[in-house]
Amino acid sequence: MTDSLRQAALDYHALPTPGKLSVELTTPAETQEDLSLAYSPGVAEPVREIAKDPEAAYRYTGKGNLVAVISNGTAILGLGNLGPLASKPVMEGKSLLFKRFADINSVDIEVEAPSPERFIETVAAIANTFGGINLEDIKAPECFQIEEALIQRCSVPIFHDDQHGTAIVTVAGMLNALEIQGKNIEDARIVCLGAGAAATACCKLLLCAGAKKEQITMLDSRGVIHSGRSDINAYKGEWARDTEMRTLDDAIEGADVFLGVSGPDLLSADQLAHMADKPVVFACSNPNPEIAPELAHATRDDLIMATGRSDYPNQVNNVLCFPFIFRGALDVRATSINEHMKLAAIEAIRKLAREEVPEEVRAGYGGVEMAFGPSYILPKPTDPRLLPEVAAAVAKAAVDSGAARLPYPEHYPLKPL
């Protein structure tokens, strides 16, 4: 990162007031009468209603439009385990995105928990105050245990964004990219660098989209995950292949797809050069991708290149999913975010990339041309159609699959914000 971008990023977070969020009132609080309603004695009435019927919380409080973004800071972007407090700018950022893109109120919560059990206890104890919980930047394998336990214990949707948000956007982008390259997902040889939260969920959803397990080679920091390894947990074990391949050099030879969800600068130009013709390279590590786009494009001109960043074409980032999937889930009061809802989100995101791009979106990206093709495989997060399209698809899937507690909303499709 250049010095000027670094300083601009620090200034952005410090000014005009520290941080990126504030709380605003939705009701008047000026007069004696206002205060008698907002606080004592009036506030006692909704208290009594909620005590009689917990569902009344959706009528008398902000619960139904409130999502907590919760982290323990163990896998902050690709920066590693830097602790809960250091994760706060990212969590505030996710809350900003919830509000900006889906008008969902969101607070960030960073939990100092010495064990997964303590984290689970903490989140389970507060979950019911929110309409949903977005877990963020929790490393594998603990993230799997944490999410599973919270889904069991909580009555509101629990969604580990680094797993499912990332997987939804990755699959949407991958299907489009492979189509542009003239390839089928069923035949694609896929190398996934990283075997953590994002990698595991992406590869599972790629299988749902038609990828073949025997065509996926997953690597962790010690190399290829193969059946001879005794140092892998059960989650990684699911991806173990009977193979002679041991290193990224071995795995990348002739591969159609490189999916990077690991760390910075781990794919070399030489390795990229050994991929098949017309490869797809998703270097999704943030903030620094597995290979810099400049180096990738200098190495070969037949690839489709994507990163997790906003400042390059083809941003493969869960921001394209989590605000909108939660919007749909909250609006039908879904109890969970299930596979049907995820698949519906994939299709909605994927289809939008084929539509003509609104002028206002292009203007926000320096006026560059955007049309379905190698440099435009996914819509931009600022595309105002994402909200109505994805939320509607997700809400419908929730209703159809039995996850919804309310009918499909009469006010849908939503108007763009």
Ligand SMILES: NC(=O)C1=CN([C@@H]2O[C@H](COP(=O)(O)OP(=O)(O)OC[C@H]3O[C@@H](n4cnc5c(N)ncnc54)[C@H](OP(=O)(O)O)[C@@H]3O)[C@@H](O)[C@H]2O)C=CC1
């Ligand atoms: N663009 C996007 O939307 C998203 C991008 N990401 C990015 O994906 C990355 C991983 O995040 P997440 O899954 O949450 O984190 P996890 O901590 O759960 O997983 C990290 C994985 O990366 C592996 N890894 C680390 N260094 C290397 C290496 N040198 N070679 C191969 N593998 C390596 C780890 O290996 P080991 O198991 O051996 O420790 C681990 O399997 C981050 O960079 C993050 O920014 C994540 C979510 C969304």
Ligand SMILES: CC(=O)C(=O)O
């Ligand atoms: C984008 C994101 O969630 C991550 O890099 O962790």
Ligand SMILES: [Mg+2]
């Ligand atoms: Mg994350």
